[in-house]
Amino acid sequence: MSITINLSKIRNNEGTSLSFNLQTEKLDLLAKEDLLITKPLQIWVEVKNTGNILQLQGEVETEVTTNCDRCLEKVILPIKTNFKEKLIHTSNLKLLHYLTKDEIEEEYVVFDKDNFDLTDFVRESIILAIPLKILCAENCRGFCPKCGQNLNRSSCNCTTDEIDPRLAILAKLKRD
Template identity: 35%
Template sequence: MKIEIEKVKKKQLDLSEVEPASHFPVLVAMEAAGECTFTAPVSAKVTAVWEYDHVRATGHVESAARLTCSRCLAEYDLPLTSDFTIFYTEGEDEGSEDEVELSDEELISATYTGDEIDMAPEIAEQVMLEVPYKPLCSESCKGLCPECGADLNAGECGCDRGGINLKMAALKKIKIEK
């Protein structure tokens, strides 16, 4: 998806695009790393307007992914949606190595050069940010039994999980006198 600068200076542009996840290298890398499997194409709708000396791009991105729960190892599907606003200003990207504090406006801004803006990296970034770092099939997921490996969401396994942690067993022998 590309925003042509001359067109957006004249009037508002409404763009939409549907691409497979394989169109975005960052998403392909996520799948290759085993983080998730994208089960739906990436659908993006963007409205771009010229404001003073910059382009304001407001958009909505949708997709879906199959994830593996980090507690019980069950696979589940998760819809991914994100609304975003990015301000594009003309200029070179300053790739400084110094650490600097960014303002809220700088966090949602990017630079462009030439006569068009390629939105593909930002669209992929929005999808990537919606994939959870530690996926859970539900907030109440009980996970697996550390003794036998049974799925505790399906029911109790009967193992005695109230045993003594051997790492802390020595502390039981300590006597504190008052």
């Protein structure tokens, strides 16, 4: 499924703006298998034509369901994020004659069809809004490395005198 807006009304009308209110049920994040969109996506987009360059601003709201990195319990992440892009239609590229092709590609998204696909921007903004470390709770205790007990549910009888080797080095440094 793609998320598209039609830019025919605005692409050559300097000074005008257009807004779009889109909703889509599903989006594949094309990331990890346990990263799923579990709420229809709400997407608001505003496009302004400033000198035949289109300034696009979007807002995305949804929910991602995934698993805790430590205990693998389900974690629901409410997502509210946004994206910003500068677009230029191929017929207006002459306006940027002072820039090289690479400079244009770095700063602008060049398009040549009236139907503009926002899917990649929406996907990217969601991925960027997901924290690198996902925990069900700040103090999630994860699994016992010896017996596999989920330590959030109950403790186990394994001795816990073994410490993280990185911490052991720190402890040694402190002693010395």
